[in-house]
Amino acid sequence: MAEMLQVLESAQKASKLPAGLEPEDLRAMYRAMLSTRLFDTRGMNLQRQGRIGFFVPSMGQEASQIGTAFAATKADWIYPSYRTHSIAILRGVPWRTIVDQLYGNATDLVKGRQMPNHFSLRAWNLVSVSSPIGTQITQAAGTARAAQIRGDDVATWVYFGDGGTSEGEFHSGMNFAGVWKAPCIFVCENNHWAISVPQELQTASKTFADKAIAYGMPGVRVDGNDVLAVYQASREARERARKGQGPTLIESVTFRIGPHSSSDDPKRYQAPELLESWKKKDPILRFQAYLKGKKLWTEAWEKELTDEISAAIGQAIDAAEQTPAPAVETLFEDVYAKVPPHIAEQREGVLDQIRRSGAIADDGGKFPL
Numbered sequence: 188m189a190e191m192l193q194v195l196e197s198a199q200k201a202s203k204l205p206a207g208l209e210p211e212d213l214r215a216m217y218r219a220m221l222s223t224r225l226f227d228t229r230g231m232n233l234q235r236q237g238r239i240g241f242f243v244p245s246m247g248q249e250a251s252q253i254g255t256a257f258a259a260t261k262a263d264w265i266y267p268s269y270r271t272h273s274i275a276i277l278r279g280v281p282w283r284t285i286v287d288q289l290y291g292n293a294t295d296l297v298k299g300r301q302m303p304n305h306f307s308l309r310a311w312n313l314v315s316v317s318s319p320i321g322t323q324i325t326q327a328a329g330t331a332r333a334a335q336i337r338g339d340d341v342a343t344w345v346y347f348g349d350g351g352t353s354e355g356e357f358h359s360g361m362n363f364a365g366v367w368k369a370p371c372i373f374v375c376e377n378n379h380w381a382i383s384v385p386q387e388l389q390t391a392s393k394t395f396a397d398k399a400i401a402y403g404m405p406g407v408r409v410d411g412n413d414v415l416a417v418y419q420a421s422r423e424a425r426e427r428a429r430k431g432q433g434p435t436l437i438e439s440v441t442f443r444i445g446p447h448s449s450s451d452d453p454k455r456y457q458a459p460e461l462l463e464s465w466k467k468k469d470p471i472l473r474f475q476a477y478l479k480g481k482k483l484w485t486e487a488w489e490k491e492l493t494d495e496i497s498a499a500i501g502q503a504i505d506a507a508e509q510t511p512a513p514a515v516e517t518l519f520e521d522v523y524a525k526v527p528p529h530i531a532e533q534r535e536g537v538l539d540q541i542r543r544s545g546a547i548a549d550d551g552g553k554f555p556l
Contacts, residue, residue: 189396189408191440194415195477205419210483216257216414217478220249220471221489222496223273227445229500230289230303234449238508239289243304245270247412247444248376250470252346253277254417255374255437258425259344264334265313266327266345269304270376274346278311282503292510298517321347321354324373328360331371331434342370342428349389350381352398361436365402368433372424375436376411378443383456399436411441412470415477444469515541 194205227244234242245252252273259265265274275285284296288306291299297307297315307315314330317323327345334341351357352375364371375395379386392398399406405427409420417439424435442465446453453462478484519526519534526534 188393189406189438192407192409192416192420193413194419195410195413195473205415205422207422208415208418210481212257213478213481214483216253216418217471217474217484218492218496219253219257219273219277220414220474221492222276223249223253224471225493225496226272226276226285226500229497229504231445231449233289233504239303241303242289242449243269243447244445244449245273245443247465247470248378248441249273250414250474251374251376251411251417251439251441254411254414255344255346255372255421255439257418258421259342260425261312262339262341263312263425264327264330264341264343266323266330266343267306267313267316268323268346268348268351268376269316269318270348271346272304272306275306275308275311275313278308278313280306280308280311280313282499283506284308286500286503286507287510290507290510291512292507293513294507294510295513298513298521321351321356323347324351324354324356324360325363327373328364328369328371328434331364331369331428332367335367335369340429342372342425344372344374346374346376348381349375349377349379349386349395350384351375352395353381353389361398361402361404361434364434365404368431370428370431371434372421372428373434373436374421375438377438377440378411380443380447380453380457382447382451383453385456394438396436396438402434402436404434404436406436406438408438408440411439412468412473414470414474441470442468 223245227246230242231244233239248270252271256274256277267274272285287295288297289303305316305318306313324345324347327343331343361373377386377395381389394408396406396408407420410416420437424437427433427435444462444465475484515538516534519530523530
């Protein structure tokens, strides 16, 4: 059974700082983790207030996501899951871009065609999020193999949960990458629950990291609430990929301290004492204590960060709510380079029906939905 890698032996002490990290890197990690938590809190509130229809929080998994993504280069491709918006935040995607997607408005990059938290951010090498579980795993393996053939110095990172390992795409993607020694890093965020299915009903393996053995690659098990340990394991995996030594499976052992989504009630299947025990291992508070011991965190800095980030998110929400919905015409765009006659006919039929209903003026302009 794979042993658990830890760097933060206690909240205040690290055994050894991973190579390549400077004080400003540690503060950048913390900022991204805090930003994610503040965004999640606001996102859940927006859904509860009826201002957006759905939200997927990542509370408790910030170290797992930021630790891995911090080891990636800007040129690396990221295949995210619907719970990894933290990586978009870390990569500097503007808050307005992120929030517009929650609302699906006219300036949303995907024009309201995806449910919230399903970003498509090509400019930041973040591939479109897919709801079907595991779809991204085979896609990431293929992208890694393509980069290998082209001789590109990039790796591909793919994120999925413990439940994703039961999907056929997991086994196909792992096998493909293992055979070709493709530069792919598989990140299994073991948060113990696939919605309401506990990990013990997901696999008979002792650990998810052990699954790597069958596919001829290293399987690393890391404390997913220890951002420094996650970074160390990820940096080593990235280095293996760079050297042409093939893929790595990282099992990041963490816990989802919020619901699976805004449609879920974890109280129906989680024991209260289990949640309370994991709250004591909160990755943000744990890293905060370490930074405080290194004199890299103060209460004043925390307040400054919180106020700045909260204000930026609030401004993005205000702007998104003042932006109209996508025009009806956009329903028929982005599939064909040249719109075929039958699609053009459908488009005109829809617009004509809306005009006759009196919902929009017959002025030939762009009409809101």
